[in-house]
Amino acid sequence: MRNRGPFAIALFVALCATILFLILPIVAIFADTPPGELIESLGEARARDALWLSLRTTLAAIAVIVVIGTPAAYLLATREFRGKAAIVTAIELPLVLPPAAAGIGLLAAFGPQGILGGALEGAGIELVLQTAGVVVALTFVAAPFYLRGAQAAFAAVDPALLDAARTLGASEARTFARVAIPCAGSGIGAGLALAWGRALGEFGATLMFAGSFQGITQTAPLAIFAGFSTDFSAALALSAVLVAASAALLLSVKLLGRSSLGGVGA
Amino acid sequence: MIWSRGLLVALSLLIAGCGEDGEPGAGSSELVISAASSLEPAFTAYVETAGIDAKQSFAGSDDLAAQIRQGVRPDIYAAANTSLPDALHEEGLVFEPVVFAGNELVLAVPAGSGIDSLDDLGGEEDLAIGDDGVPVGDYTREVVDRLPARLAEAILDSVGSREPDVAGIVGKLSQGAVDAGFVYVTDVVATDGGLEAIELPRKLQPEVAYGIAIVEGAENPEGAQAFIDGLLDGGGEQALLDAGFLPPPGG
Numbered sequence: 001m002r003n004r005g006p007f008a009i010a011l012f013v014a015l016c017a018t019i020l021f022l023i024l025p026i027v028a029i030f031a032d033t034p035p036g037e038l039i040e041s042l043g044e045a046r047a048r049d050a051l052w053l054s055l056r057t058t059l060a061a062i063a064v065i066v067v068i069g070t071p072a073a074y075l076l077a078t079r080e081f082r083g084k085a086a087i088v089t090a091i092e093l094p095l096v097l098p099p100a101a102a103g104i105g106l107l108a109a110f111g112p113q114g115i116l117g118g119a120l121e122g123a124g125i126e127l128v129l130q131t132a133g134v135v136v137a138l139t140f141v142a143a144p145f146y147l148r149g150a151q152a153a154f155a156a157v158d159p160a161l162l163d164a165a166r167t168l169g170a171s172e173a174r175t176f177a178r179v180a181i182p183c184a185g186s187g188i189g190a191g192l193a194l195a196w197g198r199a200l201g202e203f204g205a206t207l208m209f210a211g212s213f214q215g216i217t218q219t220a221p222l223a224i225f226a227g228f229s230t231d232f233s234a235a236l237a238l239s240a241v242l243v244a245a246s247a248a249l250l251l252s253v254k255l256l257g258r259s260s261l262g263g264v265g266a
Numbered sequence: 267m268i269w270s271r272g273l274l275v276a277l278s279l280l281i282a283g284c285g286e287d288g289e290p291g292a293g294s295s296e297l298v299i300s301a302a303s304s305l306e307p308a309f310t311a312y313v314e315t316a317g318i319d320a321k322q323s324f325a326g327s328d329d330l331a332a333q334i335r336q337g338v339r340p341d342i343y344a345a346a347n348t349s350l351p352d353a354l355h356e357e358g359l360v361f362e363p364v365v366f367a368g369n370e371l372v373l374a375v376p377a378g379s380g381i382d383s384l385d386d387l388g389g390e391e392d393l394a395i396g397d398d399g400v401p402v403g404d405y406t407r408e409v410v411d412r413l414p415a416r417l418a419e420a421i422l423d424s425v426g427s428r429e430p431d432v433a434g435i436v437g438k439l440s441q442g443a444v445d446a447g448f449v450y451v452t453d454v455v456a457t458d459g460g461l462e463a464i465e466l467p468r469k470l471q472p473e474v475a476y477g478i479a480i481v482e483g484a485e486n487p488e489g490a491q492a493f494i495d496g497l498l499d500g501g502g503e504q505a506l507l508d509a510g511f512l513p514p515p516g517g
Contacts, residue, residue: 112442128443129392129426211394211427211438218428225430229328230399 029239041237049215050223051241057131057219058199061138065146065195070188073147074176077154078162088151095144102141103208110136111209133210134217142199149191153184186256193256197249200242296321297489300330300338302346302401302476303431304369304449307456309344312505316496318489326400326431334359334481341484342493344476346401346432346450351477360479366497368512369474370451371405372463374439381446383464384413388420391445394438397428401474402435406448408472436461450474455510475515 030038041047076088094102108114110127120127127133157180165175181188203221210217212226220238227235296319301309306324313320323330327345331354334343343360345351351363375381381391396403410418426444429435435447440460454463478497480490496502507513 107441107443117442128441207430207434208437211443212397212429213425213427216426226397226428229326229332232332 026243029236029243033233033236037233038237038240041231041234042241044231044234046214046218046223046227046231047234047238050218050220050238053131053134053215053218054200054220057134057138058196060135061142061199062146062192062196064135064139065143066192069143069146070150070181071176073150074154074180076147077151078159078180091147092144094141095148097141099141099202099204100208102137102205106137106140106205106209128209129211129213129217131210131216134206134219137205137209138199138202141202141205142195145198146188146191146195149194150184150188153187153191154180156187157183190253190256193249193253197246200245200249295319295486295489297342297486297493298340299323299342299344299493300325300333300340301342301344302327302330303433304346304402304453305344305476306433307452308367308502308506308509308511311508312496312502315505316501318493320493324431324433326396328399328401329430339483339485340481341486341490342478343481344478346474346476347404348475348477350401351479355479358482360481363477363479364494364498365475365514365516366478366494366502367476367506368515369476369510370465370512371402371409371448371472371474372451372454372465373446374436374449374454374461374463375446376439376442377459377462379445379462381464384417384421384466384470387446388417388424391424392426392443393421393424394427394429394435394444394447395425396432396435396448397430400429400431402432402449403428405472405474409448409466409470412470452510473515476511 033041042051076084097105107128110116110120110133112121112128125132127136161179161183162175165179166172170178201221202219203225206212206217206219207222207225212218212222214223218226220242224235224238224242227238299309299320299322301322301324303324303326306322309322309324312318313322323340327347327350330343331345331350334340334354335357343351343354344366346369348363348365351360354360355363373381373384373387381387387393395406398404398407410421413421427434427438429438432449432453435444435449436453436457438444439447439449440457451463454461478494480487480494484490493502497506
């Protein structure tokens with residue numbers, strides 16, 4: 001604090017500008033409309049359907065991601081093999097992919113005219129315009145967040161612990177379930193919360209791949225966009241709910257991060 | 267896609283605004299246009315052939331109107347109906363609108379589809395239509411309301427997606443995600459044979475009229491007026507006709 005040169009002032013100004021810029025739009029969502037009106041808007045059928053659909057589809061996507069992603073992340077964290085770096089990069093790509101590109105990609109892969117379109121149709125699986133298609137889009141964009149978190153968490157587990165379990169006669173599967181997962185628990189939880197947040201906010205890929213229909217494919221972000229021109233206060237109210245949910249998820253990430261620093265975190 | 271266009275409007279306005287500071291010449295600044303999705307081919311051709319320096323953003327007319335209500339200030343607002351420009355005019359956000367083109371609502375199907383008329387709908391087919399409040403959606407509702415109740419109900423039951431603009435409907439159609447959709451005949455013309463238009467019976471056809479207005483507080487009102495004049499009688503009119511638009515109805 002002694003050195004209040006121009007550089008220190010510049011740093012301070014930059015931080016203030018950053019905070020203002022990032023906080024203002026979020027404050028504005030709550031400041032624009034009185035809380036009573038916001039809550040009232042949430043009673044409308046379109047808003048309720050959208051929130052309920054968002055809850056169901058994000059939970060389904062998270063379930064798929066956890067069931068398949070956890071063992072996959074464990075393998076990536078505990079084994080070395082050729083081409084591993086390339087695989088890790090490839091599965092992280094959706095993290096930075098523009099949502100519109102994700103939507104086109106999903107159509108080109110799983111759409112009626114896509115690479116797997118004929119096979120899916122033969123199997124009687126419909127994704128486009130269906131709730132299942134929303135889950136596919138959410139899973140695609142959110143999975144890398146979980147995979148990254150879980151892989152890092154498994155990699156941080158002391159290999160001596162896993163060896164000890166094996167020495168004591170535990171099978172590989174038992175070591176994974178009873179030692180690795182509990183030890184990596186908080187890191188896995190943090191990855192899960194981030195993935196959930198991303199899934200809740202998904203917009204472009206859902207609209208392009210699954211469409212927008214109330215109660216079937218119109219998730220909360222799509223309802224916000226539909227309400228933008230016809231019912232601004234309902235759009236604000238839904239935005240407020242998403243902001244609150246995202247904040248809760250972020251907070252849980254922070255808390256989980258702290259607990260994992262505190263110890264083995266079982 | 268649509269929201270990124272919205273961001274583009276904001277950015278282009280920002281950039282246009284910045285350019286203005288250094289260059290006080292009034293008529294020389296570029297024209298910022300917010301126009302209905304269905305106008306994209308015609309306006310793009312007009313701007314290109316007439317050599318107009320324009321930043322255009324295309325989206326659902328209702329979303330563009332909502333942006334203007336939220337303070338976005340393009341020079342020109344062009345909508346696929348007359349009610350949105352009229353409403354903005356009453357709110358004091360745009361100058362007196364004029365009707366500059368007509369269009370025809372059609373049932374669009376992928377080339378080679380087995381659907382030949384409205385009567386073929388209401389079975390297993392999936393439909394994409396415009397959302398309520400989007401002009402193409404409101405016109406579609408007019409058509410459906412004039413149909414016999416059973417067919418109308420069957421058609422609404424087979425709607426799989428309510429899209430925010432015609433671009434969304436055409437996209438769903440050309441990807442085979444839906445079997446049919448209600449769009450304008452100009453949207454079908456723009457696909458170069460990818461889609462086929464099934465004309466609606468005359469008694470079902472709604473009157474599709476496009477309204478355009480200069481936005482209050484436009485940076486470039488002279489350029490905007492020249493652009494509109496060209497649409498009524500000039501290069502713009504030709505581009506509209508080439509794209510399959512009709513002369514303004516009732517004019």
